[in-house]
Amino acid sequence: MDGHLLPEQFKAIFEALPGAFLLLFPDPDFTIAGVSEEYLRATLRRRAEVVGRPVFQVFPDNPDTPEANSTHNLSRSLRRVVETHKTDVMAVQRYDVPNADGTGFEKRYWSPVNAPVFGRDGELLCIIHRVDNVTEYMSLLEEHARQRSLSERLSADNLKMEAEIVQRSRELDRLNDELRDANGELSEYARRAREEAVRKDEFLAMLAHELRNPLAAISSALQLWNVVPADEQRKANLLDICRRQVGNLTRLVDDLLEMSRIDRGAVELQRAPLDLRDVVEDAMHAARELFERRGLGVATRIAPGGFAAYGDAARLEQALSNLLTNAAKYSEPGGHVEVSLEPIRSGDAAWARIEVRDEGRGIPPDKLEAIFDMFVQVDVSLDRSRGGLGIGLALVRAIVELHGGRVAAWSKGLAYGSSFTIELPLTPQLVQQQREDRCLAPGATPLPQPSGSLRRVLIVEDNVDARDTLRDLLSASGYLVTAVDNGRDGLEKIINEAPDLAIVDVGLPGLDGFEVARRARTAIGNATRLVAFTGYNSPAVRAAALEAGFDMHVPKPCTAERLAEILRPPLDGPA
Template identity: 35%
Template structure:
């Protein structure tokens, strides 16, 4: 090929550095030979420039043989042939196209959003094809997870509708039975208690119906009572009915019945009756007197209605409300702890402003307490994501002994501060499990942290790992305050926490064991808690399925380090409806050497952008009237901010929020309260 068809040297920086997205430059020959490649493309596809330049595209990137249905190469070839034939751009649908993994072998799972565009010479000839891709793997996985959640929500809604219909039918049946019973008592008075007819009717009722003489001695039960209790006929007459009442409820039932017999007032109380299964079930007991024409008492007519499920549901609701109230009180306490020194520090700063050492000391204390508050908020969001199943696990074969080492290192400062004695017993051979290394460390460090917090100073903590029946069994045992039976039953519930004491002041929101349980179950394992009682220590046992030996070496994930950039004076448009937040952030930006313009709503920001030019637009998402997404769209069309870098500054920090801001064109997503160093780092790299 002649020199005219080669890519000129001065064009390489333009093509490879002017776009932040991964890109290939292809020759329009039969093999679609790779003529150039961006650094971003090399990073995303795990390739090296020297190994792919000059080679055919499909020789470098074949279909994954482990996925028989893979047809990405056919789709991509068809798109490239279309561009070559028509000299028009072509946007492909999202493709599943795995890439070879040079380091680990095999293929790395990927989804891409490709666009192919022609590069046409002045003479009209097709010189090259630009192949631009965007890695949308995380987006596709989140879409799949969201679809699963929607399906689960649909199923739960359907199940709830069925339950509501069932309850409605039972309520209707109970109303009908009560109406029939009331009619029965009216008829009984009119019949002078024609007993044969009365018994035939009461035997058909779904309630336990009974009668008693004027002196309170029971003389009849209908068939439903004997079916319910499994007792022989006439076994509950006289005072024998008391044998079927729960011992804890008997005194209450007797007092209420004695009062009604003495006063002839209607009888109504709740107590548990022994079912034929041996279970005691809650019933609502009611009775009224039937009188003759002379107002003399003929009979007491009563019933017991099974309300066991209703009572349990109400008890559960009370427990939920109690736990909610306890959690809110605990959250208020945990937030007040760091807020107290933050307030004191803020009030102290003007007094020590002349002493740089004191200013630095107070500032460090305030930053430390703010990090603590943010940690509490992150804990709440983390447990919400895990328990809802919206996390993805980066699973590999992992030697669990290394998980133990990393977990111990994380908790060691607390263990040493409390002067605990720690013993670790792990097998000499590899204990291989298949899981997410970071999440496994999170599980074990949570258990160790609890053991350290709930043990008195100088306590003993033991960690034992062994292999039993195809499982890796990890036991964390301490000699701390222990758990009573009631706490053991709810230890893994959200917001459940051991008793606070003045000696145990570390606090927390009671989320640790709930998070442990969810993460263990996501790994196909189980966790149980046991304790001999208060003051006798606790034991937590985690069981995970063993994997075959020879675990892969899973390198720790590190954030890609950005190259240092020389700070420069930037023109910043800051938009936040909270005046104090805007003023404080604007002050910080100006101290960093930037020129700052502050507005508190969308119209004001748009008016400012018509008269001034900005390098960075720092925008709060939750603005009144026009939100931050809409404002960003308008600002990108304004002359003063067309070329600006857009940064979202918001209190919403979940994954969906970040995706929304990215889709709206924001280059960065900062969650309030943002640290000055983080903000400075974003500004320094704006435009790079």
């Protein structure tokens, strides 16, 4: 043996395994080759203090305990493994742990097992030293022994402890059986580590390709700027190229950082009551330009019923947007994508299923199981025409699982299209509350009374609950309210009737709210005050609303104070 550690990938897997493990070289000093995180926590040690040092130098016997002989017993067990090449199960050992500050020892009892690991040629590569911390159990035994002599009334406890001892003995027998299969399991871990290494190598190659493309475009644009005399239009075109490619680079880096944050557990969900219909609506709005650019038809089918959930709307929209982008990327111009939202049952619980179905390239059967893993891509051809780093679907799964949900992919094979589903638990008790809160959150702020300058109100909203609740609320306050469920009818009402105020949902079917605002401003100027009403509250959507001609952007759910502000005389500038 040359003394080198296992490959980095195998080492990372070993360190993250559940359980307290040491990986020891079978040299005379039994040098520590690796250590799991749980072992470090249990022994109050840092990795740098442990790896590469002899095990008995790092973990000596407690000098204040004369009867301590654990290092001797462990040494004999390890030598037996070296000599017999068989697993050795040790009796429970008293082995105190040195304090991190060097001031003494903490009392510990351990149940150790030492198992050999072999190479393909049968050579003993290393020894797995696994321990279970049974300090609490042994302390109970010691306390029981001390108190047994005090009173016969403890006989019942004595029987209980004996039963626990029998149970523990059975558990140790079971553990011994499991450890006999450790060689096979560790070999499987090694195989997976090798596959992970291959995927990471492929990912680095993809990353280099994806970075070079925008960098090449930026470099060429800058060279052209310096070499070729350029008029203002050519300069503007070159700047647009640079901006687009910088945007591509930014998206690549953002995806990498997002996946890193999720892997490190650094993502904090901003959970709140939400309606999954809004999530679908906002994701469809964000992807609409991409579908139009790709020449794809899109249909949305939302089943009737409540879709109240509790989660992070922005993250869920991000997950659905990734699926929509994936469908657009792998569909040919003229293709069709269908997005559906429907209620399902999972046992006795209410869930919702969001499905994105396309007629695109499809997925090979051997990739279906791993399609949501990091760095996995269907397109591994040399031209890399579809682009991407193979982390978009991994992000989808990570976000959905953080919400307690699940994802799945299905395809008949290449050229047969694909179907991706997101399933999320619903919160039925929030349905009625959400119907009330979508347009008016609880509050005591009274609504202004109708005035000569603001009496006639038009509501353009495709969600029946939001539309009816807001209409009834404004009607009860004395306003003359008209409500329609699509952009074309809304635009016709604005042009023909010029209401004092129009509250327009952004994500409308057919003609969206932005286009309604633009055409209304062209037709009647500022005769009607326009308010954008949407479940998406990003700065980009707010800026797009104001640019389209809206006077105000109001995120859902609308508070009483915000609704009162809408109904007051307009301010000097857009809100």
